Amino acid sequence: MLSIRNIVKQYAAHRALDDVSIEVKSGQVFGLLGPNGAGKTSLIRIINQITAPDSGEIYFDGEKLNQSHIGRIGYLPEERGLYKKMEIGEQMIYLARLKGLSRDEATRRLKVWFEKLDMTSWWKKKIEELSKGMQQKAQFVATVLHEPDLIILDEPFSGFDPVNAEIIKDEILELNKNGATILFSTHRMESVEELCDSIALINKSHKILDGTVKGIKNSYKNSTYFVEYIGSPLIFNGNEPFDLLEEKSSEDDSHVIKIKLKERSTSNDVLQYIIPKVQVNMLQEVVPSMNEIFIEKVNQIS
Amino acid sequence: MDKILLIIKREYITRVRKRSFIVMIFLLPLLILVMGVIIGLVANSSNKIEDQNTVVVVDNSGVFAGKFHNIPNLTFQNSTSSVSDLKAKAKKTDFLSALVIPADFTRKDAVQFYSKDKPSTIVTGEIEKQMNDIARANELIKHHIDTAVLSAIKSNISLKTIEITDLGEQQTSLGAMIGVGIACSILIYMSVFIYGAQVMRGVIEEKTSRIVEVVISSVKPFQLMMGKVIGVGLVGLTQFAAWIVLSYLATKITGSVQHGPPTGIMGALAALQTIPFGPVLGVFIFYFLTGYLLYSALFAAVGSAVDSETETQQFMFPITLPLLFTYILSVSILFQAPNGSLAVWLSMIPLTAPVAMVLRMPFGVPGWQLGISMTLMVLTFIFAIYVAARIYRVGILMYGKKASYKELVKWFFYKE
Numbered sequence: 126m127l128s129i130r131n132i133v134k135q136y137a138a139h140r141a142l143d144d145v146s147i148e149v150k151s152g153q154v155f156g157l158l159g160p161n162g163a164g165k166t167s168l169i170r171i172i173n174q175i176t177a178p179d180s181g182e183i184y185f186d187g188e189k190l191n192q193s194h195i196g197r198i199g200y201l202p203e204e205r206g207l208y209k210k211m212e213i214g215e216q217m218i219y220l221a222r223l224k225g226l227s228r229d230e231a232t233r234r235l236k237v238w239f240e241k242l243d244m245t246s247w248w249k250k251k252i253e254e255l256s257k258g259m260q261q262k263a264q265f266v267a268t269v270l271h272e273p274d275l276i277i278l279d280e281p282f283s284g285f286d287p288v289n290a291e292i293i294k295d296e297i298l299e300l301n302k303n304g305a306t307i308l309f310s311t312h313r314m315e316s317v318e319e320l321c322d323s324i325a326l327i328n329k330s331h332k333i334l335d336g337t338v339k340g341i342k343n344s345y346k347n348s349t350y351f352v353e354y355i356g357s358p359l360i361f362n363g364n365e366p367f368d369l370l371e372e373k374s375s376e377d378d379s380h381v382i383k384i385k386l387k388e389r390s391t392s393n394d395v396l397q398y399i400i401p402k403v404q405v406n407m408l409q410e411v412v413p414s415m416n417e418i419f420i421e422k423v424n425q426i427s
Numbered sequence: 428m429d430k431i432l433l434i435i436k437r438e439y440i441t442r443v444r445k446r447s448f449i450v451m452i453f454l455l456p457l458l459i460l461v462m463g464v465i466i467g468l469v470a471n472s473s474n475k476i477e478d479q480n481t482v483v484v485v486d487n488s489g490v491f492a493g494k495f496h497n498i499p500n501l502t503f504q505n506s507t508s509s510v511s512d513l514k515a516k517a518k519k520t521d522f523l524s525a526l527v528i529p530a531d532f533t534r535k536d537a538v539q540f541y542s543k544d545k546p547s548t549i550v551t552g553e554i555e556k557q558m559n560d561i562a563r564a565n566e567l568i569k570h571h572i573d574t575a576v577l578s579a580i581k582s583n584i585s586l587k588t589i590e591i592t593d594l595g596e597q598q599t600s601l602g603a604m605i606g607v608g609i610a611c612s613i614l615i616y617m618s619v620f621i622y623g624a625q626v627m628r629g630v631i632e633e634k635t636s637r638i639v640e641v642v643i644s645s646v647k648p649f650q651l652m653m654g655k656v657i658g659v660g661l662v663g664l665t666q667f668a669a670w671i672v673l674s675y676l677a678t679k680i681t682g683s684v685q686h687g688p689p690t691g692i693m694g695a696l697a698a699l700q701t702i703p704f705g706p707v708l709g710v711f712i713f714y715f716l717t718g719y720l721l722y723s724a725l726f727a728a729v730g731s732a733v734d735s736e737t738e739t740q741q742f743m744f745p746i747t748l749p750l751l752f753t754y755i756l757s758v759s760i761l762f763q764a765p766n767g768s769l770a771v772w773l774s775m776i777p778l779t780a781p782v783a784m785v786l787r788m789p790f791g792v793p794g795w796q797l798g799i800s801m802t803l804m805v806l807t808f809i810f811a812i813y814v815a816a817r818i819y820r821v822g823i824l825m826y827g828k829k830a831s832y833k834e835l836v837k838w839f840f841y842k843e
Contacts, residue, residue, distance in 0.1 A: 137837060137841075164746055168750060170824070174644075174645040175643050175824070177842070179842065193646070195645055198644070200640075200641065200644040202637070202640040202641060202644070203642075205637050206635075206636035206637030206638050206641075207636065207638050208633075208636065208638055209632075209636055210441070211441065219433070220642075222433055223434075223642065223643050223646055238733055247784075255586065264641075267641070268641075281574065380632075
């Protein structure tokens with residue numbers, strides 16, 4: 126869908142993007158992660174053809190990115206806003222027409238969206254008469270009204286109250302189900318695990334990590350497990366198929382240990398070793414959260 | 428191209444729909460209407476003497492006594508009282524004055540007029556006129572010329588200026604030329620700034636409301652800027668067109684209210700007929716458009732560089748200076764020498780030409796000067812738009828960064 130190849134963007138003394146390459150597959154929900162100032166917005170602006178890269182190329186559906194793709198992309202910028210003194214219906218139609226929709230088609234689709242999001246009574250209202258949350262909702266509709274194939278959302282959940290954030294999240298997922306590819310930038314990791322298929326992590330203008338969320342998490346697993354058992358505390362002598370990292374006991378005879386597998390051992394070996402001794406309640410692999418990976422990666426670099 | 432039309436349409440319609448625009452359309456012709464009526468009234472009343480004036484005449488020459496004729500509100504009385512008595516009397520009484528004519532009245536400042544307050548020029552003018560007539564008649568009679576002949580040759584002469592041009596003799600009126608020149612230059616000066624400022628405010632509005640990033644993900648910054656500039660420019664033209672039509676109607680109405688000889692506004696209108704309106708209007712529209720394009724592009728660049736209107740000051744001053752300068756100079760210098768070297772230079776330099784040229788236009792401007800000035804104007808506004816667009820495209824995305832001139836230069840050289 127979107128192939129970003131070796132993008133370099135230089136602003137005077139500051140290099141915003143340095144040789145960044147990212148592949149976004151069709152139908153994905155792709156998360157662009159990174160701390161503030163990493164270069165996410167610069168990259169998003171380049172994809173939207175707001176600015177041009179100094180070197181590198183972007184391919185959209187196999188074609189070199191050009192003006193004809195503008196109507197197939199929907200963009201919700203981080204810094205968002207609408208014309209304050211313009212009526213909301215008229216404004217939505219105007220923005221959709223700038224994306225290439227006809228007036229009639231824009232009106233028809235807008236009615237559907239307004240119905241769906243309980244906004245029908247807003248049509249004649251001016252933006253300045255709406256609450257902040259309502260404005261965000263309207264802006265989201267403006268982003269997707271022309272039914273873009275690629276929807277780019279820069280920090281989409283900032284500024285939404287939890288209720289509206291949930292509504293928007295559901296809408297994003299539904300659009301994705303209907304075939305739209307979603308690219309969104311965020312530094313909120315919990316939304317990444319919930320929504321994204323793949324991510325790329327950008328830090329200090331370099332891409333430092335990318336891949337599917339599952340793949341990345343798996344690669345950051347380090348054969349660590351939690352085991353919960355009931356019985357008298359285990360005694361370890363060094364012949365176990367694992368090393369003990371942590372041990373916690375509670376009053377009702379239940380104990381939790383955190384272990385790391387020795388080389389060439391598996392979780393089955395662990396169970397075989399423990400089961401004769403105690404009653405095992407749970408064995409769970411410790412998978413690092415995206416947040417931990419993110420922090421670890423960013424700190425590693427800097 | 429389709430998109431720029433959409434932008435133009437939005438800019439145009441949102442402005443034309445505003446109440447302030449509609450009010451302005453009717454306000455100016457209404458002002459002209461009111462001014463016309465006032466001028467008419469003043470012109471009618473200023474020829475009359477307001478209060479009942481009595482002039483006591485002490486004639487030591489024997490030429491004038493009894494020959495003054497009374498006009499409404501001005502009565503002459505002969506007297507043989509002493510001058511000091513009369514002076515004392517005049518000092519106490521309003522609208523009573525003493526006219527003392529010595530025997531050698533032809534000597535300079537010999538005839539004296541005493542009154543309590545400063546006499547109205549209409550009164551003194553009337554007295555001087557009558558005295559001149561009487562003295563002349565007296566001389567002529569002395570030389571045995573019949574008074575019947577005298578009254579026959581009495582005429583009322585006023586000058587009608589006729590300019591000799593290639594097109595033949597053309598009646599012109601200096602007053603009307605000055606009036607039209609000034610009106611055009613004020614109108615250009617104000618409209619370039621009013622509409623230029625609207626462009627700037629529009630850019631700032633888009634930048635502060637953050638809509639700009641959404642819009643330029645659909646269109647090029649250049650299209651957005653030009654769409655705004657053109658849209659606002661069309662608003663200006665609409666306003667002019669409405670004014671011209673309504674002003675014409677307004678003068679028709681005032682014209683039909685007044686009867687009799689062309690006085691006041693009708694006199695002025697008659698004088699206006701002598702000016703070649705086609706060329707003046709054509710040149711006016713040309714300089715409004717090019718001047719507006721030039722300045723509004725600069726205003727747009729300024730708007731893109733700031734985060735609020737209060738920050739515009741440092742950039743606005745150097746931009747507004749050339750026009751302001753010409754505007755101030757216009758009254759004093761261009762008037763005295765509308766074809767003098769300063770006037771010519773100012774009408775060549777593109778930054779000052781819009782005001783200077785329309786001011787000179789009614790007085791006639793040589794074709795080659797107009798040609799050079801117009802060419803420079805077009806080249807400069809294209810250049811200004813190019814420069815402005817390069818600053819604009821970077822500026823609109825720079826939030827919360829205080830721009831300096833150095834910064835603007837840097838932006839200009841940014842690659843896309």
